[in-house]
Amino acid sequence: MKKQFTLFAATALAAMTVVPTIGFADDSASKTPITYDSKGTVEFVAPTTPNKPLDPTNPDPNKPLDPKDPDGNDPKPGTAGPLSLDFASSFDFGKQEITAVDKTYNASAQMIGTGKDAKYVPDYAQITDNRGTFAGWTLSVKETDSFHTSSNVELKATQIKFADLNHATTNTLKTDVTMPSAGFTLNPAGASVNIMSGAKAADGKTNGTSGTHIIRFGNDNSLKTDDTQANGEKRANTVDPSVTLAVPGSSDKMAQKYTTTLQWTLGETPTTID
Numbered sequence: 393m394k395k396q397f398t399l400f401a402a403t404a405l406a407a408m409t410v411v412p413t414i415g416f417a418d419d420s421a422s423k424t425p426i427t428y429d430s431k432g433t434v435e436f437v438a439p440t441t442p443n444k445p446l447d448p449t450n451p452d453p454n455k456p457l458d459p460k461d462p463d464g465n466d467p468k469p470g471t472a473g474p475l476s477l478d479f480a481s482s483f484d485f486g487k488q489e490i491t492a493v494d495k496t497y498n499a500s501a502q503m504i505g506t507g508k509d510a511k512y513v514p515d516y517a518q519i520t521d522n523r524g525t526f527a528g529w530t531l532s533v534k535e536t537d538s539f540h541t542s543s544n545v546e547l548k549a550t551q552i553k554f555a556d557l558n559h560a561t562t563n564t565l566k567t568d569v570t571m572p573s574a575g576f577t578l579n580p581a582g583a584s585v586n587i588m589s590g591a592k593a594a595d596g597k598t599n600g601t602s603g604t605h606i607i608r609f610g611n612d613n614s615l616k617t618d619d620t621q622a623n624g625e626k627r628a629n630t631v632d633p634s635v636t637l638a639v640p641g642s643s644d645k646m647a648q649k650y651t652t653t654l655q656w657t658l659g660e661t662p663t664t665i666d
Contacts, residue, residue, distance in 0.1 A: 438474035439522050445470070445479040446562070447504060448516035448608040453562050460503040462629060474523040477531070477658040478604070481515035483552070484629065485637040486621040492641040499635035500627070501615050512630040514558075514610035519588075519658050521602050526593035528601060528662030530586055538580035539650035547650045548643045552578040556634040558608040559588070565600035568593075570665040571607060578654070589662045601662075610634030 444456030461467050462484035470478035483499040501512040519531055539547040555575040561567055568591040576585045590601030610632050619627040639645075 436524060438524055440472055440474070442470045442472045443476055443478045443518075443520045443604065445504070445518055446604060446606070448502070448513050448518070448560055448606045449612055451560050451562050451604060451606055453604065457504045457509075458506055462500040462503075464503075470518075471658075474521070475529060475658060475660060476520045476522075477656055478518040478520055480517040480533075480654070480656045481635075483515065483635055483637075483654075486619070486627055486631075487625070488639075489622045490645045490647065494641045495639050497637045497639070498616065498619055498631040498633045499637070500629035501632040503629070512615055513612065514608045514615065515632050515635050516606050516608040517588075517656060518604060518606045520604045521590065524602070526598050526602060527660065528590050528592035530589040530659040530661065530663045531607065531656065532584045532586045532659065533578065533654055533656045534584040535578040535580055535582060536653045536655050539652045541646055541648045541650055545646055545648075546580075547639065547645065548580075549640050550580060550643070551638040552654075553636045553638060554578075554587075554609050554634065555636075556610045556614065557587070558611065560606040560608055561600070561603060563600045563603035563605075565598070567600040567605075569601060569605055572665055580652070584655075584657065586663050586665050589665050591662050 445459050446452060447455070447457055459467055459479060459481075461482045467479065467482065470476055481502045485497040485499055488495065488497055499515060502515045503510060504513055505511055517531065517533070519529065521529055535552060539550055553575065554577070557571045557575060559567065559569055559571060561569070569588060570591075571588050572585075576587060578585065588605065588607045590605065591599065593599040593601070614633060616631050616633060619631040621627055
């Protein structure tokens, strides 16, 4: 009786060891995952609303600003559409004494912001390309007429000069944007000057010419607060020495205010700028 009991116990143990192993392997191999596909979509269209001006030294599309003209009034609104000319500074060269000596006068710097956030920054122009085509663009400017009085008496042979050109953008890609390396000069009723161009991307590709782009004349550390004008009077506005007006001493000058118009144009194709 003892031998039978011992054999039976050993046989039962072997059976218990083998059977669960075989059953577990078969159960795992027979299971197939159940899947289901859904979709996510998004479509982009070109915007039609105007873009607000940004800080030219640190453009942030989440922080639009309100620039002011040199006289403290609001500037003309920017253009609407997916390719837009958002803003361009106006230039005040101060109240100056009549002289027979050649003179160069600094332009007022650009005021942006209001209240405690108001500050002077370099003069600038801003464009935005939200077409989604990456076809490129070109910004140009010209002086449409001579400085003249309200009775159309001209101030002859003047030149508006722009130096220390800098580019700023909201785009984080390689920008592919060019500007004149040595600055540029505007003459009365002269030809239009190409001052900033965004290159076309390769077919089916994108580049950094979309988004908002700024051409800035000078930097924060180049602005001056101690500029003087007629009779040694201190200028009310901070000035930007990167934008100047050259007036020959030989030009006749009336004791009146002279004005001129700068026309900024944004074209839909790129161009080569040296």
